[in-house]
Amino acid sequence: xxxxxxxxxxxxxxxxxxxxxxxxxxxxxxxxxxxxxxxxxxxxxxxxxxxxxxxxxxxxxxxxxxxxxxxxxxxxxxxxxxxxxxxxxxxxxxxxxxxxxxxxxxxxxxxxxxxxxxxxxxxxxxxxxxxxxxxxxxxxxxxxxxxxxxxxxxxxxxxxxxxxxxxxxxxxxxxxxxxxxxxxxxxxxxxxxxxxxxxxxxxxxxxxxxxxxxxxxxxxxxxxxxxxxxxxxxxxxxxxxxxxxxxxxxxxxxxxxxxxxxxxxxxxxxxxxxxxxxxxxxxxxxxxxxxxxxxxxx
Amino acid sequence: xxxxxxxxxxxxxxxxxxxxxxxxxxxxxxxxxxxxxxxxxxxxxxxxxxxxxxxxxxxxxxxxxxxxxxxxxxxxxxxxxxxxxxxxxxxxxxxxxxxxxxxxxxxxxxxxxxxxxxxxxxxxxxxxxxxxxxxxxxxxxxxxxxxxxxxxxxxxxxxxxxxxxxxxxxxxxxxxxxxxxxxxxxxxxxxxxxxxxxxxxxxxxxxxxxxxxxxxxxxxxxxxxxxxxxxxxxxxxxxxxxxxxxxxxxxx
Amino acid sequence: xxxxxxxxxxxxxxxxxxxxxxxxxxxxxxxxxxxxxxxxxxxxxxxxxxxxxxxxxxxxxxxxxxxxxxxxxxxxxxxxxxxxxxxxxxxxxxxxxxxxxxxxxxxxxxxxxxxxxxxxxxxxxxxxxxxxxxxxxxxxxxxxxxxxxxxxxxxxxxxxxxxxxxxxxxxxxxxxxxxxxxxxxxxxxxxxxxxxxxxxxxxxxxxxxxxxxxxxxxxxxxxxxxxxxxxxxxxxxxxxxxxxxxxxxxxxxxxxxxxxxxxxxxxxxxxxxxxxxxxxxxxxxxxxxxxxxxxxxxxxxxxxxxxxxxxxxxxxxx
Numbered sequence: 001x002x003x004x005x006x007x008x009x010x011x012x013x014x015x016x017x018x019x020x021x022x023x024x025x026x027x028x029x030x031x032x033x034x035x036x037x038x039x040x041x042x043x044x045x046x047x048x049x050x051x052x053x054x055x056x057x058x059x060x061x062x063x064x065x066x067x068x069x070x071x072x073x074x075x076x077x078x079x080x081x082x083x084x085x086x087x088x089x090x091x092x093x094x095x096x097x098x099x100x101x102x103x104x105x106x107x108x109x110x111x112x113x114x115x116x117x118x119x120x121x122x123x124x125x126x127x128x129x130x131x132x133x134x135x136x137x138x139x140x141x142x143x144x145x146x147x148x149x150x151x152x153x154x155x156x157x158x159x160x161x162x163x164x165x166x167x168x169x170x171x172x173x174x175x176x177x178x179x180x181x182x183x184x185x186x187x188x189x190x191x192x193x194x195x196x197x198x199x200x201x202x203x204x205x206x207x208x209x210x211x212x213x214x215x216x217x218x219x220x221x222x223x224x225x226x227x228x229x230x231x232x233x234x235x236x237x238x239x240x241x242x243x244x245x246x247x248x249x250x251x252x253x254x255x256x257x258x259x260x261x262x263x264x265x266x267x268x269x270x271x272x273x274x275x276x277x278x279x280x281x282x283x284x285x286x287x288x289x290x291x292x293x294x295x296x297x298x
Numbered sequence: 299x300x301x302x303x304x305x306x307x308x309x310x311x312x313x314x315x316x317x318x319x320x321x322x323x324x325x326x327x328x329x330x331x332x333x334x335x336x337x338x339x340x341x342x343x344x345x346x347x348x349x350x351x352x353x354x355x356x357x358x359x360x361x362x363x364x365x366x367x368x369x370x371x372x373x374x375x376x377x378x379x380x381x382x383x384x385x386x387x388x389x390x391x392x393x394x395x396x397x398x399x400x401x402x403x404x405x406x407x408x409x410x411x412x413x414x415x416x417x418x419x420x421x422x423x424x425x426x427x428x429x430x431x432x433x434x435x436x437x438x439x440x441x442x443x444x445x446x447x448x449x450x451x452x453x454x455x456x457x458x459x460x461x462x463x464x465x466x467x468x469x470x471x472x473x474x475x476x477x478x479x480x481x482x483x484x485x486x487x488x489x490x491x492x493x494x495x496x497x498x499x500x501x502x503x504x505x506x507x508x509x510x511x512x513x514x515x516x517x518x519x520x521x522x523x524x525x526x527x528x529x530x531x532x533x534x535x536x537x538x539x540x541x542x543x544x545x546x547x548x549x550x
Numbered sequence: 551x552x553x554x555x556x557x558x559x560x561x562x563x564x565x566x567x568x569x570x571x572x573x574x575x576x577x578x579x580x581x582x583x584x585x586x587x588x589x590x591x592x593x594x595x596x597x598x599x600x601x602x603x604x605x606x607x608x609x610x611x612x613x614x615x616x617x618x619x620x621x622x623x624x625x626x627x628x629x630x631x632x633x634x635x636x637x638x639x640x641x642x643x644x645x646x647x648x649x650x651x652x653x654x655x656x657x658x659x660x661x662x663x664x665x666x667x668x669x670x671x672x673x674x675x676x677x678x679x680x681x682x683x684x685x686x687x688x689x690x691x692x693x694x695x696x697x698x699x700x701x702x703x704x705x706x707x708x709x710x711x712x713x714x715x716x717x718x719x720x721x722x723x724x725x726x727x728x729x730x731x732x733x734x735x736x737x738x739x740x741x742x743x744x745x746x747x748x749x750x751x752x753x754x755x756x757x758x759x760x761x762x763x764x765x766x767x768x769x770x771x772x773x774x775x776x777x778x779x780x781x782x783x784x785x786x787x788x789x790x791x792x793x794x795x796x797x798x799x800x801x802x803x804x805x806x807x808x809x810x811x812x813x814x815x816x817x818x819x820x821x822x823x824x825x826x827x828x829x830x831x832x833x834x835x836x837x838x839x840x841x842x843x844x845x846x847x848x849x850x851x852x853x854x855x856x857x858x859x860x861x862x863x864x865x866x867x868x
Contacts, residue, residue, distance in 0.1 A: 189382075190386065190387050190388055193381060193449075196346045197400060199404055212390075212391060333736065441822040442591075471823045472761070472802060473802060474822070475807075476805035476816040476819070479807060479816060480815040498734070506812075544738070544762060546764055546767045546791060546803070
């Protein structure tokens, strides 16, 4: 209801009503997208599993019990045991910590570095832009997985080197994305206005360019997260990443696949975990893209 | 105050601005009128440092602004711009306080602190017809007219001597246009501002400007006191421009 | 009566919930008339025009009223019947000419295709008529334009091509939605003059949607002034513009800088542009009206004066 005012439509200085912000619009779209909800639920489940690992299982993932080797799934060992009697449920659960942690840190580092490089290359252009983009072209010239394998093999198999290798191969996609978005934002009047104030390029990039290109980068980050986790597992599977006995999904499958015919549970459960995580991120990423894309606004 | 001499700008082989000269005196409103492609915004961009001229001189208080393709910025904040589209000229990721105070970053520390004080800002937003509660809000919460008020507050926070108004009301409704034009006029009187008013709208130019230059294909083809230009346009193009203006009064 | 819109109400479903966009809009166009619909942003002028051809998105719901074109109920028509109206009996010209042109096809071919579709003539005959249509929109070299692509033409030339497309087989009604807003004033004057001449020659009625009161003054026989999704005033152009009775129309004309003394501030309409999220319960202009009274919190009646001059305002009811 409108309340009567005393003077006809007071001065222009009337406080406008609050309108729904991006977050509210985003949430209302999120709720109308059941598939994304499913992806989100799976993701939250995995995060909870990672956080609550010690609560979920009393077993030590690294405790060797030769007498319990290769046991079937049972009430005691939900996912069975491996060839040296370690509880596979515990190993998969603790592996969640590692996989999610590595995947997320890889993506955050790659996304951040990529955004900064892309914004600089797009905004400044010229020689600096050329140099950045040519380096990215070189990285992109190789298939990502092969390059990540080569890099981590060259640097020596270790957890840190595997992370570094994957970060390097993941950066160019973010640079390209951030640069193309920057080229659009750069032409906006608020950037021109900041230029007329005589502000530095650094200020403009940090305060105007990056905040305005970050949304598509974040979507790309969620889409790539599943892929990064898969790459971590692949490197682990190939013996190039996480070293035993650390419980990592790829590494578990790597030893486990030999037992597949007789002890099917050994590689199956970590496999399912990889599958679920990867697919949930793809679903979330797709959903985010649809939600944030103004063309699909409805 | 501002002198433009034989200013030229070429894009490839086309001359967007060709041998344009004019000067603007303290306290006046000088209008540049022309259709799309006449070079009026290009001239504005060369004066505020966004675009380097191919040839010619722009001087502000006697100082040359462009030397050897480098922009020598006058005293920070002394020359400010209000752009056409308040939808795009405010960064939606910043709140109003951050937007309005942004130009202060180029000022000396003492002045910056003084002008970002709560009292100063309160006075500033009131002056442009907004409310101090608005300072913590974001651009999407405001209408086009309010956004343009915010853009004006941002331009005058540095107490400039000179403002370039690049089509400041073209994106607004008629009823809002009148509010903004009134605001610009009263600010000019209160603060002793000098305006370069760029527009394609003859009736707005006539109402706002003391002197007017008519641009056609990058050339300044006619310049005169506003009333003289509107009552006795000399050049054929100016006559055509005035004749094609849909006017309410023309119908009889 | 060629077109008759009666009490049309319409809502949009948005993130903010269901928003009424049109509220009991009534409007009519006689054969051969040029009728203006003038309003600011949020007035519903474009929505009204688009609803005539049912061009609105699926998130629009008609909540009441009717649209009759030559007595036929447009809202009740099947999709097929509507398509029979579009382009053939009702032509459209939009603000941006490229929305109506295919960038990859020569102008002549696009024109000839439309002519063949509507008139069922041979290819050679269609080509001949296409050149004629280009000449009719005063192209200096119609043969040359016939062979050109849209991108080779200026904005004004493109808009003429769109007018040629719409008028090549003269429709009974031409809906022109801000047809000259993207054009320069000198070009605008030419395109408007052209549309007026074509209308006189062919007897096509024109529904001209614009925000520019000057354009209405020069073009239209009658005008509807819209605000906030309602028609606030309507009648003969002269009467509405020079003897306006509705406070909004009066204030709008007062707010124009045209011919106003420099020394005085312009009279303004206080407040902000119409915001559908803050729609007043009674009169739509309630929150900005300089003359409002307590009564205005109820919907105003439509009061009819001389010569069909109508206003929707309590003030008119003395």
